[in-house]
Amino acid sequence: MNESKIKSFCKINLFLKVFSKLENNYHKISTLVTFSNLHDVIYISKIKNSKDIIFFSGKYKKGINKKSNTITKLLKLFRENKLLQNHFFKINVKKNIPHGSGLGGGSSNAASLLNYLNFKLKLKLDKKKIKKIASKIGYDVPICLEKKNTFVNGHKNEILRIKKKFKFNLLIVYPNFICSTGKIYNKNKILSKKLHFNPIIKNDNQLIEFLKKENNDLESTTIKIYPKIGKIIKFIKSQKGCYFSRISGSGSASIGIFSNMKQAIRAQKRIKFKYPKYWCVVSKTI
Numbered sequence: 001m002n003e004s005k006i007k008s009f010c011k012i013n014l015f016l017k018v019f020s021k022l023e024n025n026y027h028k029i030s031t032l033v034t035f036s037n038l039h040d041v042i043y044i045s046k047i048k049n050s051k052d053i054i055f056f057s058g059k060y061k062k063g064i065n066k067k068s069n070t071i072t073k074l075l076k077l078f079r080e081n082k083l084l085q086n087h088f089f090k091i092n093v094k095k096n097i098p099h100g101s102g103l104g105g106g107s108s109n110a111a112s113l114l115n116y117l118n119f120k121l122k123l124k125l126d127k128k129k130i131k132k133i134a135s136k137i138g139y140d141v142p143i144c145l146e147k148k149n150t151f152v153n154g155h156k157n158e159i160l161r162i163k164k165k166f167k168f169n170l171l172i173v174y175p176n177f178i179c180s181t182g183k184i185y186n187k188n189k190i191l192s193k194k195l196h197f198n199p200i201i202k203n204d205n206q207l208i209e210f211l212k213k214e215n216n217d218l219e220s221t222t223i224k225i226y227p228k229i230g231k232i233i234k235f236i237k238s239q240k241g242c243y244f245s246r247i248s249g250s251g252s253a254s255i256g257i258f259s260n261m262k263q264a265i266r267a268q269k270r271i272k273f274k275y276p277k278y279w280c281v282v283s284k285t286i
Helices: 070-080 105-120 127-137 181-188 204-213 219-227 227-237 261-274
Strands: 002-022 029-047 054-056 090-096 150-153 158-161 169-174 242-248 254-258 279-284
Touching: 002 105, 002 169, 029 105, 029 279, 054 105, 070 090, 070 105, 070 127, 105 127, 169 261, 181 219, 219 227, 219 242, 227 242, 227 254, 227 261, 227 279, 242 279, 254 261, 261 279
Parallel strands: 054 090
Antiparallel strands: 002 029, 029 090, 029 150, 150 158, 169 254, 169 279, 242 254
């Protein structure tokens, strides 16, 4: 196997509703997920060693546990299921998506590699089997298996893929610190009772109007613990052309949806001037 290059795209939660806590300490949630063209890059080649060589490079390589991460967990599951048959790999994950930002970089890495190995090694795993393996790695990994707009229905435990593509102009701000997802969920007291969302979306304007009225149930708790995030969201909202701003996942990244890319770039320049140490990028949905 010559070295292959796999793109692993960034996940964005457009809204997130928390309904209840489950017995396994996870929570029943509903969320609408899209993907942006911001991506990590996975370089993989087969090696003759009897052990994998896995390392991380790029701006956001720090803070990742090299012995236990989504890539090592995936390979371990494959071997436990006797799917790799003595195949070992050299894997370099170039991290362009900030670790621990709520943008699903690690989940996307595992999902992208899972799909690649299934195809390249001709494992012929069906969607049900792939989803089962993905769910053992992390909650967001099954969502990231397809780079399609996705509605997660927490009430019915369904992942619904939406055929329509969104044409959103995104501004993403990461304040260079990691939010504790466990702490935020444990302290969160905001629980939604219901959600009226129709996954059959006619156009982007209809969706924007719906999203402007929605929110992320974790946001107020996140801001209480990490007040800087509240200031970022407020500043993004104040920018011309911004439809709405909120955290993705449990943070710490905040996103803004803009009416056009020109205004998103102008807002990016203002944020970089006000918060020069923060990571700030513009991107589009895919």
